Amino acid sequence: MATTVLGISAYYHDSAAALVGADGIAAAAQEERFSRRRHDSAFPAQAVRYCLDEAGLTLGDVDAIAYYEDPARKFRRVLATYAATAPHTWSSFREVMPAWLGWKARTLDTVREELRGLGLGAVPPVQRFGHHQSHAASAFLPSPYESAAVLCVDGVGEWTTTSLWHGAGQRVEPVAELRFPHSLGLLYSAFTYFCGFKVDSGEYKLMGLAPYGKPVYARLIREKLIDLKPDGSFHLDTDRFEYLHGHVMTGRRFEELFGGPRRQPEAPLTEREFDLAASVQEVTEEVMLRLARTARERTGERRLCLAGGVALNCVANGRIVEEGIFDEVWIQPAAGDAGGALGAALLAQRAARPHTRTGRDAMRASRLGPGYDNDRIAAYFDANAVPYTRLSPEELSGQVAEQLAEGKVVGWFQGRMEFGPRALGGRSILGDPRNPAMQSVMNQKIKFRESFRPFAPIVLAEDAKEYFKLSQPSPYMLIVAQVAEQQRLESDGAARGLERLRTARSTIPAVTHVDHSARIQTVTAEADPRLHRLLGDFKERTGCSVLVNTSFNVRGEPIVTSPEDAYRCFMRTDIDTLAIGDLLLTKADQPAWTEDGDWRDEIPLD
Template identity: 75%
Template structure:
């Protein structure tokens, strides 16, 4: 009889829940999608209820609760850090200790109380695993490999910041570990903070900013901030950072090193920020390549699995693929803390890896959240007296492909919701990648975010090689590749351009998804994993000769990806999206009644 496990991550960043039965992942979702608070770190009550509902289970049917880290071991690191930095860290110590002594030390008891409050049955026994152990399990156990090297790289768990594992059969065996405060995630977050972005959410922005600059500060980073060693390890000079002492990442010494104070949030971007982003990105790639080389040497494996927040740096992942160190890499699509809930559930269930027989992975395209059938969607539309057309599958795809070919932007709400930070075709906004104005239109009029932010392409897997220099499939939008040379355009007289002026240059036949360095964060779409999206791309390809579309998450800046039909319609009406394809229904903006809200919704949403 198989074990049913409910995994939980909570209280620090991106809380989530997951249900695993034996070796099969049944459901996984982040709390933010339901609470509508981005990066919600509270107890994931709504995510738990959703995952149990998807599984058709109550708590009575669950054999074990799996928590993703060890609270007491985490407390030992927090306390040791305060003792080592006293009295300088007194203010932070005074602020955080009451929480630790009041409830964080008994987190597992709090989890039990919260689950009991849901009134979904008796709470089963609770087990905990270590933070990086949960990451490692989430990376290897659903992967398509019988065995693999496993790297987990993030800010910090309990003590570990970087770990190497050997995945074989149903197990992940620990091999090497780097400990706090020597952390690649915290190094990258320090530059995120210094460049005026929010830590734990602005790292994507820093990565997107990097191609606009030159890595002129990279030698200084290597000389002063991080000692990169031949064995793959590294050490930070903590005297330049402030994260040991409180809530900020950098202070006076860091500012002196880089020529002045940190950029104020929402302040103008200057050449310094472009160059800082380029520099820390280059150093990050170097460290990841060193770690990967060490993983190859220590395990002898030809496949690599990745998890932890740094594994979401898809530019570095692309460099790993290009390096040829491994035949192939596989990245957990929910690589951050949310994925820890899944990893813990997989460890507790300890079931067979049946997906290996199919030749694919166990993540099911990351479509692990709730889905809504046509009856549920129609009930909502009819209750609000909203005008729509109900179309057969082929007619819906044909009509939407025509709208996209005509330059329209379409909200695409189909099937189950994705697990992880990327929209993969379940909750997406789509546009024509050939349209040179599409990037600025989507950024400024739909996403309400900075103009420099790049968009990602989705491409038919069977045609990916015609447009991108991609050595392997990239189903989870976690690998950056170069746009193929034959698709690029040459424009003379642009060599002198710097910074955001580079946005004015049309670089390829698919300019809306070609970044300023000719790169793109590619998602390959296969028929067997996403027939809806594959069918739409096939129809668009037949109409236009182009198998590529823009895909961005169905949300606006500062808001989580939409979860429900109600969320989707609200986002549709708040933005300049032209049409909404939701289940079998198509809604055109021009047909909708006027949209009114009593308050200014943009003023209520945090900028990050």
């Protein structure tokens, strides 16, 4: 049995590395955080270096390398797809085959070569696991449950697009699956593309857009695009899509169905996009609910674990929780492909799961990335003549709470970086949720992104039910629930589209979406003492134990990793204050910030 395993996901989307040792998960990070290229698919060389450095190891100290999918099976699926769609896919075939006949056909050898090139010691044996097998392991093995149903839903791995597993003890056994080209993830991505957003990164925008519309196309989707069975299995009418042909997601037949061509990126949003988003979201939730009920029936389990890209659809997750299909639901915070690196490492190690005896998960609050001590941070600032004040943790928390209560926006850089797409209080931008203007200020002047995008609340776990209709903890910001009735305000029901942004719907309007929902993160003192203290200090000053929390980055950029990244983002935006470790920086005290050219021209919009 391997004791120390390095897991790797690479080459397709959101490459990552994860290290699992005798004491559990030691480190995990996406390559994008180091390369500063969003969703970087390159070999995760810098993430590998970080994981080994964090544990004080070399490759020679590692027992095995675990790769998150089976390249040979994936190649067979690609070949079978081209064979079934020829000759229409000839141009795409000519583009992609050289890579598949070259390095992709020998992916595991390529991984070995990349690792050797790092010069970090002898490369241990490389094992490979199935894509959905890795997802399932990432969902169940770190979960707090001795046994559970496990549901994995994404675009596609090798062949599988949806899979049901039964987790018990140290094992995760397959129960049922759906196969390509019938994919809920690809259905959702098709609408993402059709509404003018980028596939594999814009799906969360579509989810945020849905409450502005009405599901007027939902019946059409059910009748023309998806044949949905009572057990949640389904078939797509693939003739209506273009993704089998290799270039785009939708084409003429999709356009005929929904009244015209796709929205061009950056073009104004119209009622059609609002309604399309609402419609595909409703269908997605219906599929997920049926799959969850089948998972309960087929496994007999009272607890559910979720992973795969569709598990990041926190509205659908919230529906599963709200319906009470399971007593508890746990979602892997790195539910997408990055989490596959962790799942593969856990499969190779097959270690004991002592954390289940305490009822806690093994993710260490998802704080598995790099951390920086005060001396390292101060050294960078001193070398660059950056003024700051060094405080005790208690003093810093009090001063930040005071500034938040005054309406200031704060960059909050504390401890180790989060693994996964959500900022959970390690690399966050914080604001006062009671301020009705906070959403537009943070979207347009700090994040430089679309005004419709909702912000998430963080709340003291002990006060969560005072603000939200939430029946279980939500530590990873992956469950949406309604704002509690006692917090709601009367609103103008006549407003349409983006005009609805101007209406305050609750006592915490900056985190209340137009349908009175919120994507919630509950914070405990055990998981994050500093963030819990800050929420308590803010409550002491305002009576409110909720803050706005968004990721510490701007549109098109990965979440910040280092003090250098944080300071650059702080100076490029209208963030008022930076709290980084025990150091507090005020924008008004900083020297003038200059750069060659406009940095926004260098970052691709998503």
